[in-house]
Amino acid sequence: MGEEKPMELTAGDELSKKALKKQQKEAEKAAKKAERKAQVQMQQDAIDKEDISVGKYGQLNMIQSKEAYKERNFIHVKELNKKLENQTVWLRGRLHTSRAKGKQCFIVLRQQSYTVQGLAAVNEQISKQMIKFISNITKESIIDIEAIIKIVPAIIESCTQKDVEVHIQRIFIVSAAKPQLPLQIEDAARAVNESDDTGLNIKVNQDTRLDNRILDLRTPANQAIFRVEAGVCKLFRDILTAKGFVEIHTPKIISAASEGGANVFTVSYFKGNAYLAQSPQLYKQMAIAADFDKVFTIGAVFRAEDSNTHRHLTEFVGLDLEMAFKYHYHEVIDTIGQMFTELFKGLRDNYADEIAAVHQQYAVEPFKFLDPPLKLEFPQAIELLSEAGVTLGEEDDLSTPDEKLLGKLIKVKYDTDFYILDKYPLAIRPFYTMPDPNNPKASNSYDMFMRGEEIISGAQRIHDPDFLTERAKHHGVDIEKIRSYIDAFRYGCPPHAGGGIGLERVVMLYLGLDNIRKVSMFPRDPKRLTP
């Protein structure tokens, strides 16, 4: 199980791009060769000229775990501050930028989102050759520096560590970056409405970013986005675990497609076929029928929809939950609503720096929510829309533009970016949705919204096998195909409700981003399977 198989290797780019790439590669190869030659020459020069700095700089041998250097006092760039004045420390980071000026060289060293200015100047310890070596290090190379921390007279605006700089004593390249980068981190990190120094205002487009994701992910906003995403998962789990939920794992490979089989990926399974699960719903419900009472699961969910929009992926992460209740599904709505309130509080309180880092690049209004959350019924939404001039029938579903407008109307009226819409029309929900006992046209179902986009859809499920059969027939579903689903309720099953949340949508909408690909580390859509 734990064996590490040779990992998967992405095949690379489309055939049509190959020729171009090859040319680029050759050019780069030549450049690299020249670079190396220069370095070798430089090192030779150093020896020739009785370099006083010999042994204090250079390209390290590949780190192969030969030595541990436990005596080296490494600290993180983010920890550098005035209190450490005159201390000698080791730092490992990337060469973010460098600028040689006569006998001295300024660099910016970056470690994750944190940056500090470094300085080397020719003196009795540091040779001209060493300065030359530093000024030739390629951007994004990983370097080790031994340096003395010094307080600076004037604030350094361009670095996160503003009141200190480090004076380089020794400097070694751990892992050199290619001289040509397919994108510049500064360009990828530039605030949406900001122009650059050159006035060219270079933007990096989405595909270039995604094609070179390992570079793109190094920007402060991206470093922050995926920490917020980890935070959403952590909060979801911690909040539900505290409420007595049990985490389960459900299979992704399933034996039969949903009715119709639309939007399902087919898998070759030994001598037969199988399918990729579009939702863990059946398995969550089986866990409820198996007495787990309250369950959640986080895992990959697959949709073979040819939708090329800002909010659709073919593979995303589902945060799913299901809960038995005593007599009323509002016990479940209230639990989910409370979970979201606690989640939003947790993000606000524990991820303020990350949220600020994202908003520095992508300026948006902070996310607003009420405690307890706003809950409206479907007819109230229809009325709000009607007041705004959009007329819908009582059994019509909301279109995406309707939802967007509704979100704006609700924001104006209630000052919240999160709300719950209860009591959807029965006609527009799946067959297993429990009808409203008091209104034949309504159902015990709900959606929840963030900034006017749906992030969770859920309902009380029918737990009675005979009634489920009746409703399936009413919907024209082939009973034979869903027999094992219906049978899951034949050995006693408590009433229950639940829902499925799209992780990436929650992160995108919480942060106010405009494209779901920004919040999926390696997104999958109908046109993208790499990297």
Place this chain on the structure above:
Amino acid sequence: MGEEKPMELTAGDELSKKALKKQQKEAEKAAKKAERKAQVQMQQDAIDKEDISVGKYGQLNMIQSKEAYKERNFIHVKELNKKLENQTVWLRGRLHTSRAKGKQCFIVLRQQSYTVQGLAAVNEQISKQMIKFISNITKESIIDIEAIIKIVPAIIESCTQKDVEVHIQRIFIVSAAKPQLPLQIEDAARAVNESDDTGLNIKVNQDTRLDNRILDLRTPANQAIFRVEAGVCKLFRDILTAKGFVEIHTPKIISAASEGGANVFTVSYFKGNAYLAQSPQLYKQMAIAADFDKVFTIGAVFRAEDSNTHRHLTEFVGLDLEMAFKYHYHEVIDTIGQMFTELFKGLRDNYADEIAAVHQQYAVEPFKFLDPPLKLEFPQAIELLSEAGVTLGEEDDLSTPDEKLLGKLIKVKYDTDFYILDKYPLAIRPFYTMPDPNNPKASNSYDMFMRGEEIISGAQRIHDPDFLTERAKHHGVDIEKIRSYIDAFRYGCPPHAGGGIGLERVVMLYLGLDNIRKVSMFPRDPKRLTP
């Protein structure tokens, strides 16, 4: 994203079993019809005979969220104790067993793993008809009971709540179970070496269990196993998060199979093909190249191996981690080793009841571990085996029986069920494994074991693109096919190491179980895709 698609529906059983099933179904249908008829008759009788208990028992209407009954004082069966003597409470649970004896009826009510005795006897409140109704409730039906808690004179050995029973005042069926169950919970829950009252000693075989998983999962051991599994995930995440790791999500659908493409499931992806990821390794390494420093991910992993053993699944849950280090991969080994020590402590301290519940059915030696964990080098293992009469060459891999034997030898010598084996021969590890700088036949790689079975395999990865290319060529790997993997290291990448852990194996071996299907809620193997 969050929309709930109509869920997937398992197609059901093989054709060959259909005829038999149909017969069974018809018999059950007839039985159910008779049952219903009897119930209707009984209710009619009650009315006819001026039943003094009318309204105090019966089949509830399907709970459709019409009323909330917030005034009902529900408590969990596990909370029932002497201190609550004479209190009236509501309970919801399953009818575990019932036994009518003249004018009284004893039941055992089960809620998850907890059981309490219930009693109803004919008196001025309770009619003969009500007793008859209770005695006719089918096993596993979900019922609501209003009852008074009473202390019992003698301990009730057969229930988890031993010093109280409940005197039934009202009783309603919430969800009736079919009269015939494909397996009995008592049989499925019976301790491996225990005989039953009848002396028949009925065991439930693995396939019957899995075919009827929603019933099988209701046993105390299964309720506990999946709580321990949730605990392993929680501890893994909490321990690593505290150590500064970031949770990431990696795609399961990938564009190219690993070299050779063996053991990979193929997916139809719109007009082309894609594959299911056999490991998140490439993506974890890209996250390291993208400055996330320390990452973990929990998710589905797929292996298209036609292995029908006690420890192979075609889909399992991977607990993967990857970590940049400064100079020596032992920084990573130590982190993983410490993670396991903390994990074992966390299980021991926080899941003692669950572990005991599993061991009540499956008796095994408790899991032993050392703090810090035992770390041996590969040649030491070869020597231990050699002393025991098993001769291996210095570049031979350990077979599964070798590993089992080694586990036993180490248990005897060091009294630990967990240990780390470092420095595997280079020849038997994948091309991306960093060679040992001090020994040309060894590598910077390791496996870790629980009860003599491997649960994690890992290594320092080669982070230098040129050396990686050289090693790939040495292994005969087609460089073109792994170009994008190699390219991930061209923009500077810190030295790093990691590993992949099989969740189910950890749970199986920690608990000392004999089959991985016992610890996968809905297992997938070459022969099983349902439920």
